[in-house]
Amino acid sequence: MVRVLVLYDEAPDPQRYAQHIEICKGVPGATFRHGAVFGAPMGEPKHQYYAEFEWPDSEAFKVGVSSPEFAASGQDAMAMGVAFNVEFARLETI
Secondary structure, eight states: OEEEEEEESSOOOHHHHHHHHHHHTTSTTOEEEEEEOOOOSSSSOSOSEEEEEEESSHHHHHHHHTSHHHHHHHHHHHHTTOOEEEEEEEOOOO
Protein backbone atom coordinates (compact mmCIF):
# COMPACT_ATOMS: atom_id res chain seq x y z
CA MET A 1 0.00 0.00 0.00
CA VAL A 2 1.23 3.51 -0.80
CA ARG A 3 0.04 6.75 0.77
CA VAL A 4 0.56 10.40 0.07
CA LEU A 5 0.35 12.29 3.37
CA VAL A 6 -0.62 15.96 3.32
CA LEU A 7 -0.09 17.88 6.57
CA TYR A 8 -1.55 21.38 6.77
CA ASP A 9 -0.13 23.94 9.21
CA GLU A 10 -3.61 25.45 9.66
CA ALA A 11 -7.09 24.10 9.05
CA PRO A 12 -8.40 25.22 5.66
CA ASP A 13 -11.70 27.04 5.29
CA PRO A 14 -14.39 24.30 5.28
CA GLN A 15 -16.34 25.69 2.32
CA ARG A 16 -13.21 26.13 0.24
CA TYR A 17 -11.97 22.69 1.25
CA ALA A 18 -15.25 21.14 0.07
CA GLN A 19 -14.31 22.32 -3.44
CA HIS A 20 -10.84 20.82 -3.03
CA ILE A 21 -12.31 17.45 -2.01
CA GLU A 22 -14.18 17.22 -5.31
CA ILE A 23 -10.88 17.57 -7.19
CA CYS A 24 -9.15 15.01 -4.95
CA LYS A 25 -11.92 12.46 -5.45
CA GLY A 26 -11.06 12.41 -9.16
CA VAL A 27 -7.48 11.13 -8.71
CA PRO A 28 -7.31 7.73 -10.45
CA GLY A 29 -7.22 4.64 -8.27
CA ALA A 30 -6.92 6.58 -5.00
CA THR A 31 -8.93 6.54 -1.82
CA PHE A 32 -8.96 10.05 -0.35
CA ARG A 33 -9.35 10.76 3.36
CA HIS A 34 -9.07 13.96 5.40
CA GLY A 35 -9.78 15.39 8.83
CA ALA A 36 -8.82 17.74 11.62
CA VAL A 37 -5.79 16.99 13.77
CA PHE A 38 -7.10 17.09 17.34
CA GLY A 39 -4.08 16.51 19.54
CA ALA A 40 -0.58 15.19 20.14
CA PRO A 41 0.93 13.04 22.91
CA MET A 42 2.87 16.00 24.27
CA GLY A 43 1.98 19.63 23.75
CA GLU A 44 0.17 21.12 20.81
CA PRO A 45 0.15 19.31 17.46
CA LYS A 46 2.46 20.75 14.79
CA HIS A 47 -0.26 20.47 12.14
CA GLN A 48 -3.96 21.34 12.24
CA TYR A 49 -5.33 19.30 9.31
CA TYR A 50 -4.48 16.01 7.62
CA ALA A 51 -5.30 14.50 4.25
CA GLU A 52 -4.16 11.38 2.46
CA PHE A 53 -4.39 9.57 -0.82
CA GLU A 54 -4.03 5.79 -0.66
CA TRP A 55 -3.31 3.29 -3.44
CA PRO A 56 -3.16 -0.50 -3.11
CA ASP A 57 0.27 -0.82 -4.73
CA SER A 58 3.20 0.99 -6.37
CA GLU A 59 1.85 0.63 -9.91
CA ALA A 60 -1.49 2.23 -9.00
CA PHE A 61 0.42 4.96 -7.13
CA LYS A 62 2.52 5.73 -10.24
CA VAL A 63 -0.62 6.03 -12.37
CA GLY A 64 -2.33 8.24 -9.80
CA VAL A 65 0.49 10.69 -9.14
CA SER A 66 1.27 11.08 -12.83
CA SER A 67 -2.34 11.99 -13.65
CA PRO A 68 -3.62 15.47 -14.51
CA GLU A 69 -6.11 15.08 -11.65
CA PHE A 70 -3.32 14.67 -9.08
CA ALA A 71 -1.53 17.71 -10.53
CA ALA A 72 -4.78 19.67 -10.30
CA SER A 73 -5.19 18.68 -6.65
CA GLY A 74 -1.72 20.05 -5.87
CA GLN A 75 -2.37 23.28 -7.74
CA ASP A 76 -5.68 23.71 -5.95
CA ALA A 77 -4.09 23.00 -2.55
CA MET A 78 -1.56 25.78 -3.19
CA ALA A 79 -4.37 28.12 -4.25
CA MET A 80 -6.04 27.69 -0.85
CA GLY A 81 -3.20 29.67 0.70
CA VAL A 82 -2.56 27.34 3.66
CA ALA A 83 1.00 26.08 4.17
CA PHE A 84 1.33 22.30 3.88
CA ASN A 85 3.86 19.48 3.52
CA VAL A 86 3.54 16.38 1.35
CA GLU A 87 5.26 13.05 2.00
CA PHE A 88 5.05 9.61 0.37
CA ALA A 89 4.95 6.41 2.44
CA ARG A 90 5.04 2.74 1.47
CA LEU A 91 3.22 0.71 4.13
CA GLU A 92 3.80 -2.90 5.09
CA THR A 93 1.42 -5.16 6.94
CA ILE A 94 3.00 -7.27 9.67
